[in-house]
Amino acid sequence: MADYSVTPWEVKGDVDYDRLVRDFGTSYIDQSLMNRVEKHTGKPHFMLKRKVFFSHRDFNWILDKYEKDEKFFLYTGRGPSGDTHLGHLLPWIFTQYLQEKFGVELYFQITDDEKYMHDRSLTRKQVSDFSYENILDIIALGFDPDKTFIFKNTEYIKTMYKISTDIAKHVTFSTAKSIFGFQNSSNIGMIFFPSLQAATCFLPSELKGKNIPCLIPAAIDQDDYWRGIAREIAPKLGYYKPAQIHSKFLPALQRGEKMSASKPNTAIFTTDEPEVAEKKIKSAFTGGRDTVEEHRKHGGNPDIDSAFQYLYMILEEDDKKIEEIERDYRAGNLLSGELKQIAAEKIKIFLKEHQRKRESAKKTFDKFILRD
Amino acid sequence: MADYSVTPWEVKGDVDYDRLVRDFGTSYIDQSLMNRVEKHTGKPHFMLKRKVFFSHRDFNWILDKYEKDEKFFLYTGRGPSGDTHLGHLLPWIFTQYLQEKFGVELYFQITDDEKYMHDRSLTRKQVSDFSYENILDIIALGFDPDKTFIFKNTEYIKTMYKISTDIAKHVTFSTAKSIFGFQNSSNIGMIFFPSLQAATCFLPSELKGKNIPCLIPAAIDQDDYWRGIAREIAPKLGYYKPAQIHSKFLPALQRGEKMSASKPNTAIFTTDEPEVAEKKIKSAFTGGRDTVEEHRKHGGNPDIDSAFQYLYMILEEDDKKIEEIERDYRAGNLLSGELKQIAAEKIKIFLKEHQRKRESAKKTFDKFILRD
Numbered sequence: 001m002a003d004y005s006v007t008p009w010e011v012k013g014d015v016d017y018d019r020l021v022r023d024f025g026t027s028y029i030d031q032s033l034m035n036r037v038e039k040h041t042g043k044p045h046f047m048l049k050r051k052v053f054f055s056h057r058d059f060n061w062i063l064d065k066y067e068k069d070e071k072f073f074l075y076t077g078r079g080p081s082g083d084t085h086l087g088h089l090l091p092w093i094f095t096q097y098l099q100e101k102f103g104v105e106l107y108f109q110i111t112d113d114e115k116y117m118h119d120r121s122l123t124r125k126q127v128s129d130f131s132y133e134n135i136l137d138i139i140a141l142g143f144d145p146d147k148t149f150i151f152k153n154t155e156y157i158k159t160m161y162k163i164s165t166d167i168a169k170h171v172t173f174s175t176a177k178s179i180f181g182f183q184n185s186s187n188i189g190m191i192f193f194p195s196l197q198a199a200t201c202f203l204p205s206e207l208k209g210k211n212i213p214c215l216i217p218a219a220i221d222q223d224d225y226w227r228g229i230a231r232e233i234a235p236k237l238g239y240y241k242p243a244q245i246h247s248k249f250l251p252a253l254q255r256g257e258k259m260s261a262s263k264p265n266t267a268i269f270t271t272d273e274p275e276v277a278e279k280k281i282k283s284a285f286t287g288g289r290d291t292v293e294e295h296r297k298h299g300g301n302p303d304i305d306s307a308f309q310y311l312y313m314i315l316e317e318d319d320k321k322i323e324e325i326e327r328d329y330r331a332g333n334l335l336s337g338e339l340k341q342i343a344a345e346k347i348k349i350f351l352k353e354h355q356r357k358r359e360s361a362k363k364t365f366d367k368f369i370l371r372d
Numbered sequence: 373m374a375d376y377s378v379t380p381w382e383v384k385g386d387v388d389y390d391r392l393v394r395d396f397g398t399s400y401i402d403q404s405l406m407n408r409v410e411k412h413t414g415k416p417h418f419m420l421k422r423k424v425f426f427s428h429r430d431f432n433w434i435l436d437k438y439e440k441d442e443k444f445f446l447y448t449g450r451g452p453s454g455d456t457h458l459g460h461l462l463p464w465i466f467t468q469y470l471q472e473k474f475g476v477e478l479y480f481q482i483t484d485d486e487k488y489m490h491d492r493s494l495t496r497k498q499v500s501d502f503s504y505e506n507i508l509d510i511i512a513l514g515f516d517p518d519k520t521f522i523f524k525n526t527e528y529i530k531t532m533y534k535i536s537t538d539i540a541k542h543v544t545f546s547t548a549k550s551i552f553g554f555q556n557s558s559n560i561g562m563i564f565f566p567s568l569q570a571a572t573c574f575l576p577s578e579l580k581g582k583n584i585p586c587l588i589p590a591a592i593d594q595d596d597y598w599r600g601i602a603r604e605i606a607p608k609l610g611y612y613k614p615a616q617i618h619s620k621f622l623p624a625l626q627r628g629e630k631m632s633a634s635k636p637n638t639a640i641f642t643t644d645e646p647e648v649a650e651k652k653i654k655s656a657f658t659g660g661r662d663t664v665e666e667h668r669k670h671g672g673n674p675d676i677d678s679a680f681q682y683l684y685m686i687l688e689e690d691d692k693k694i695e696e697i698e699r700d701y702r703a704g705n706l707l708s709g710e711l712k713q714i715a716a717e718k719i720k721i722f723l724k725e726h727q728r729k730r731e732s733a734k735k736t737f738d739k740f741i742l743r744d
Contacts, residue, residue: 168561189540
């Protein structure tokens, strides 16, 4: 057993990404694929270059289709069980880039039904409030209002249920159990839910009456899910298999913890006061040495340093700057406190800007929402 | 093991109703309960008197509430997997009587989702066509258009899904498995479906924002279903437990068979040409003797005679006439052919009249339908 676990429900510990690629049987995003992307988008997104998005299934096929004038659509989602943190934003930021550069539609599923059924203590009101708050964060990222369709399952269920019954018809309890680890104690709503999550892969094809390729940008823990249900079922229903592009996980601020709303210090939330976020990053796990002397002598380790990871994976777009920071930190020229200060400034700027956009998202909200 | 099986999916062989009452733990409808009904409805329906509806759960409680001016509603349903036969009509005829006499609302669930998911070979179009045809039969029975709400699950799913997720949250796979006999090979749509069927028990309470007692008239095979899910969950969600009133099954025309659209001679369908129905009843299983001489000498057995059972359970409302027929048949004065002729005439009259009403139901159809 690895000392980490990756399932669609939770990620814990240090993740061995190479092993995930081997175990899941996905492909690395290599230079030739990156070159193909560059041809269409100009300079590729820093998350691609830095291998934050590092693995895929059939992304090359998506580009084949695109090059033959067959546009794909993007599908991602959010389970509204708490406030949004930067780890959630990471794949959505990349999704926004894909939408903009390829000029494609995005279907964004809010799984309010799943979260309500998964956690007995969550009330419908709580899930509804989290949904609203999470959607503000999504809209704030700059998605195209004419090409972005955000829907809560409970509000779009008439359309979704139709496709879901097509899927459910072909998915046995065994199959769902082997993918999600359902038990006898699992509730029957959660057992059905995989068909709703898979349904979005085929939603635009259903709506438009023609087969449209689907690309899912998501953290790699979701891979099993799509492989086991949507990709298995697609040919039976006459649809294309959904393609995927996989990201790594933004680490928690405390090592060995999971980012969680119940432990506010593990993550930076989009609604954190910038000064609160500053304190969080300053008390985060460091890759620096115990004393200044040792640090100057041996250098720090950016690979396990939360502040550095936040800069590298999400906050510092400038490749030159991040290379400089990394080099100086490894060399011991940049102290842990100084690195944290750089990250804190970046986070504060990001949050102020995001919170401003989040506020104006309240006005454009309805333009993004799909309802039956 | 009994030589019959009763589950919500199928009924085969001769049914030992006393044993079902014992096994399920339901109560007989006794004379004092019948007297209470009579107080409100006048002369009770022949199906009550003849113990076609013979068992119940909490029907006395329904009357308690009714007598305190708290009206109940009726809930029944239909799985649209084929044409309607007289066995389906039996509980609906009784339901129409209850509606009329107690002046109550009826919610009629068409489980088009279930039938579509249950049978892989059924297309959505087929289920949709069966739904339409079945609903015509329902409307033809004379339900009050102002108090009758017929809905297909797929068309009313937004409302139903909300209640269903409340229910599903509390129903484990174990529970559903023990009631419905789900296997690892069962599909995940069928596993979720019990929450949709239970949801109707709480639908009017949800729609009207107050607790409304629910009475389900249905064949006794459904009892386990309501006991195991809806009655278990009701207190957890703050609703009344649904009450039930149970009927026996109209037997198939051929002994030991199950009424089925795939074996047209096992049942009389509402769309059968009257002359076709006549032929069916004439070739049905008889309780008469092998020769006229023996019959005259020993008499016939109405208890196993299909023609007699059709008259007794559904077609001959007149108590005097049915007693006469029974007496004469047992005494050997009425021959099997003569009994069949009586039943054939009744069936022809019934079908002609039903088919006329069924035709005009096409005009009033929309008035009965509930959609999101």
